[in-house]
Amino acid sequence: MTGTVSVAVKPILDIRDLVVTYPGRGGVLSRPTPSVTAVAGVSLQIFPGETLALVGESGCGKTTVARAIVGLIKTTGGSIRVGDADLGAMDGAATTRWRRQVQMVFQDPYSSLDPRMTARRLISEPWDIHPDVVAAADRPAEVERLLALVGLDPSHADRFPHQFSGGQRQRVMIARALALRPQLLVCDEPVSALDVSIQAQIINLLSDLQRQLGLAYLFISHDLSVVRHISHRVAVMYLGRIAEDGPTRTLFEAPDHPYTAALLSAVLPMTPWTQTSTRIVLAGDVASPADPPIGCRFHPRCWRADELCAGSEPVLRTLESRSSTPADARSRVACHHPLDQER
Amino acid sequence: MTFIPVRSPGGEAPLGAPTQPRPGPLDPLLRVEHLRVAYDATTTPVVAVDDVSFEIARGGSMAILGESGSGKTSLGLALIGLNQGRTTKVDGSVRLDDLELVGRRREELEDIRGARIAMIFQDPLSTLNPVKRVGDQVAETFTRHRGLSARQAREAAVDTMARARIPDPRRRASDYPHQFSGGMRQRVMIAIAIALGPQLLIADEPTTALDVTVQAQIVQLLIEIRAETGMALILISHDLGLAAALADDVLVMYGGRMAEKGPLRTTYEHAGHPYTRGLLASAPRNSVAGSRLPVIPGSPPRLDQVARGCPFAPRCPDAIDLCRDVMPLPRTIAPGHVAACHLASGREEGR
Numbered sequence: 001m002t003g004t005v006s007v008a009v010k011p012i013l014d015i016r017d018l019v020v021t022y023p024g025r026g027g028v029l030s031r032p033t034p035s036v037t038a039v040a041g042v043s044l045q046i047f048p049g050e051t052l053a054l055v056g057e058s059g060c061g062k063t064t065v066a067r068a069i070v071g072l073i074k075t076t077g078g079s080i081r082v083g084d085a086d087l088g089a090m091d092g093a094a095t096t097r098w099r100r101q102v103q104m105v106f107q108d109p110y111s112s113l114d115p116r117m118t119a120r121r122l123i124s125e126p127w128d129i130h131p132d133v134v135a136a137a138d139r140p141a142e143v144e145r146l147l148a149l150v151g152l153d154p155s156h157a158d159r160f161p162h163q164f165s166g167g168q169r170q171r172v173m174i175a176r177a178l179a180l181r182p183q184l185l186v187c188d189e190p191v192s193a194l195d196v197s198i199q200a201q202i203i204n205l206l207s208d209l210q211r212q213l214g215l216a217y218l219f220i221s222h223d224l225s226v227v228r229h230i231s232h233r234v235a236v237m238y239l240g241r242i243a244e245d246g247p248t249r250t251l252f253e254a255p256d257h258p259y260t261a262a263l264l265s266a267v268l269p270m271t272p273w274t275q276t277s278t279r280i281v282l283a284g285d286v287a288s289p290a291d292p293p294i295g296c297r298f299h300p301r302c303w304r305a306d307e308l309c310a311g312s313e314p315v316l317r318t319l320e321s322r323s324s325t326p327a328d329a330r331s332r333v334a335c336h337h338p339l340d341q342e343r
Numbered sequence: 344m345t346f347i348p349v350r351s352p353g354g355e356a357p358l359g360a361p362t363q364p365r366p367g368p369l370d371p372l373l374r375v376e377h378l379r380v381a382y383d384a385t386t387t388p389v390v391a392v393d394d395v396s397f398e399i400a401r402g403g404s405m406a407i408l409g410e411s412g413s414g415k416t417s418l419g420l421a422l423i424g425l426n427q428g429r430t431t432k433v434d435g436s437v438r439l440d441d442l443e444l445v446g447r448r449r450e451e452l453e454d455i456r457g458a459r460i461a462m463i464f465q466d467p468l469s470t471l472n473p474v475k476r477v478g479d480q481v482a483e484t485f486t487r488h489r490g491l492s493a494r495q496a497r498e499a500a501v502d503t504m505a506r507a508r509i510p511d512p513r514r515r516a517s518d519y520p521h522q523f524s525g526g527m528r529q530r531v532m533i534a535i536a537i538a539l540g541p542q543l544l545i546a547d548e549p550t551t552a553l554d555v556t557v558q559a560q561i562v563q564l565l566i567e568i569r570a571e572t573g574m575a576l577i578l579i580s581h582d583l584g585l586a587a588a589l590a591d592d593v594l595v596m597y598g599g600r601m602a603e604k605g606p607l608r609t610t611y612e613h614a615g616h617p618y619t620r621g622l623l624a625s626a627p628r629n630s631v632a633g634s635r636l637p638v639i640p641g642s643p644p645r646l647d648q649v650a651r652g653c654p655f656a657p658r659c660p661d662a663i664d665l666c667r668d669v670m671p672l673p674r675t676i677a678p679g680h681v682a683a684c685h686l687a688s689g690r691e692e693g694r
Contacts, residue, residue, distance in 0.1 A: 057554035057555065057556065057557075058525075058554055165642040166642075167642060168642075195410035195411055195581065195642075195643065196410060196581055196583075196622060196625060196626065197410060197621065197622060197625055197638070197639040197642075197643070198642060199625070199627075200625035200626075200627070200636040200637070200638045200639075201638045201640075203627065203636055204635050204636055204638060207633070207635065222554065222555060223627075224555070225626065225627045225628035226627050228627070228628075228632055229627040229632055229633070229634075229636070230627075230632075230633075248632065249632070262556055263555060263556065265559075266555040266556050266558065266559040267555065267584065267628070268558075268559075268562065268582070268584030268585050268587065268588045269584055269587065269628070270583050270584050270587050270611065270623070270626060270628055271587065271608075271611065271612075272587050272588060273608055279559065280559075281556075281559050281560055281563050282556045282559070282560070285524040285525075285526055285527070285557060286554070
C-alpha cells in the first residue's frame with residue numbers, strides 16, 4: 001500500500017453496473033416493440049452532503065437511473081446499495097425501511113401533487129407508511145416546521161395545491177420529500193418547469209437545505225448552467241452509459257469526452273460578444289436506445305471517431321495525463337480519442 | 344428516429360446573429376402601436392397584453408422576453424391575428440408595410456399568413472398533422488398560396504425541405520411526422536414557414552422542447568436562413584441566451600406590459616428596468632458556483648387582478664409610493680432604449 005491514508009467515508013448511495021431493460025411487447029395483435037436497454041451498466045457513488053449531477057439528453061437513461069434508485073422500476077442487473085443495505089437482496093419490508101433514506105422530487109409540481117389533498121395531508125402522507133418517524137401527536141407541529149423549513153408560511157398548511165404558485169408547489173413537494181428525514185434527495189429536473197425568476201429561489205432553497213441538514217442530492221438536469229452552479233460532481237450520460245464523470249470544475253473547464261465538450265458548447269451564452277471559443281454543432285440526433293450503435297455509442301456523431309471507435313466500446317478510465325492531478329480533481333472518461341491529447 | 348451518419352467538422356461558426364443592414368426607422372417592416380389583447384373570461388376580463396408598441400426594421404430581429412403569463416405568446420398570436428374570436432378583443436395597430444392587420448377579415452389574414460408572415464411554435468409534434476405525409480404538408484403551402492399543381496408543389500416541397508437542411512428530403516417527404524425526431528420536426532416546421540419567402544418569421548419558443556445539442560442545430564439553421572433570405576425575426580422566449588444568439592433588439596414583457604426595450608447588448612449590459620436586472624442576475628450562468636443566486640422575491644402577477652401602479656412594484660427592491668399608485672410610462676433612457684420605470688434615468692446620470 002502507498003502512504004496515503006484513505007478516509008473511509010462511506011457513500012450513501014452506491015450503484016454498481018446498473019442495467020435496466022424495458023421489455024418489448026409481443027406482436028400477435030399489435031406491432032412488436034423491441035426491448036430497450038435504457039441503462040446499460042452504470043456505476044455511481046454519492047457521498048453524504050454532496051451533489052452529484054446526472055446530465056444528458058432525452059433518452060440517455062438519466063430518469064431511468066433515478067426511478068431505479070427510488071424503486072419505481074425493476075432493475076435488470078447490477079446492485080443499488082443505500083448505506084449498508086443492498087436493495088436488490090432484501091425483502092419488501094426491509095427495502096421499505098431503507099428506501100426512507102432516499103426520497104424523490106419530481107419535475108412538474110402541477111401533476112405530481114394530488115389536487116384534492118391539502119399541503120398538510122400531502123406532507124403527512126409518508127408517515128402512513130413509516131409511522132415511526134414522527135409520533136402522531138407531534139405531526140401537526142412537524143408539518144408546520146417543515147413548511148417553515150422550505151420557506152412557506154406555516155399558516156398555509158390547509159391550502160390545496162391550486163392555491164399555491166408553481167414555485168410554492170415545488171416547495172411543498174420538497175417538504176413532503178423531507179418528511180421522512182432522508183439522507184439523499186433524488187431531484188429529477190426540479191426547476192425545469194419553473195420560471196427563471198422562480199428557479200433561482202428553488203436552487204437557493206436546495207443549497208440552504210443541504211447546508212442545514214447535510215443532505216446529499218442526485219440532481220438530474222439538462223440545464224448545464226444550473227448544474228454548474230449547484231453540483232460538486234457531474235456524470236454525463238449518453239445512450240445508457242456514462243461518457244465522462246468527475247468534479248464539476250474539471251469537467252466544465254477541461255472536458256475530455258467530445259460529447260461533454262459538445263454539450264457544454266451548445267449552452268447559449270448570455271453575452272456572446274465576449275465569447276472567443278468556437279461552437280461545436282453536432283450532426284444528427286441521438287440514436288435510439290433500442291438499437292444503439294456498435295462500438296462507441298457516440299461515434300456516429302463524433303468528429304474524432306475512427307475505425308477503433310466503430311469497432312470497440314471504450315471503457316470508463318482515468319487518463320494518464322490526469323495522473324498528476326490530485327485524486328479529488330480527477331475525471332474519468334470513456335473515449336478512445338479523448339480531448340486531453342489536444343491540450 | 345432519424346440517424347445521420349455525418350461527422351460534424353468540429354464547428355467553426357461563430358455565435359451571434361448576422362448583422363443586417365438597418366434602414367432608417369422611418370421605414371419599418373412592422374409597426375406595432377398600443378397593442379392590447381383582452382380575453383373575456385367568465386368573471387373579469389383578462390388583459391394579457393396592454394399598450395405594447397415597437398417596430399422592426401426590414402431584416403431586423405427582436406426577442407420578446409418574458410416569463411409564463413407575461414403576455415408574450417398572446418402578443419405573438421395577435422401579430423398574425425391568430426387569437427381572434429368572440430371572447431378575444433384586440434385593439435391598437437399592427438402594420439406590415441402599409442397593411443393594417445388588426446381588424447382584418449379572417450380570409451384576408453389567411454392570405455398574409457404564410458406568404459408574408461410565418462410562425463413556428465414550441466411543439467412541432469402537435470402542430471403537424473399526424474396522419475399526413477410531411478412532404479404533402481409542406482406542399483400544401485404551395486397549392487394554397489401559389490396555385491401550383493400537386494406535382495409542382497411536391498417538387499417545391501422537396502426543395503424547401505432541403506433548404507431547411509433535412510437530409511435526403513425526397514425520401515423523407517413521404518414519411519409521417521412520427522418518423523421524424525424532435526429536431527427534424529422543427530426543421531419541417533421551419534421549411535413550411537420559409538416556403539413562400541416571408542418577410543417576417545415569428546418563432547415562439549422554437550427550441551424549448553429540444554435537447555441542447557439539437558437546439559444548437561436549430562439556432563444555427565435560423566441564423567443561416569436569415570443570412571440567406573434577409574427575413575426579419577421575432578423570437579418569443581424566456582431564454583436570455585437564445586435571445587442573445589438570435590436577436591439584435593430585445594423587448595422585455597412583465598405582467599402584460601412592456602418593461603423595457605432596446606438594443607440587446609445595451610439592454611443586457613445596462614438594463615434600465617429593475618425586473619430586467621433581476622432576471623439577468625438570477626440566471627445561474629452569471630453566478631459563482633455554489634454561491635447564493637440573487638433572486639426576485641415573490642411571483643409574477645395574475646393578469647385577472649388589475650393593479651393600479653407598476654405591475655412589478657410588489658416585487659421591486661426599489662419601489663416607492665409613486666410606483667404603487669401610478670403606472671409608469673416607457674421613457675427613453677438612451678437612444679433606442681426605453682424602460683417603463685419611474686426610477687429609470689438617462690445613462691449619463693447613472694442608475
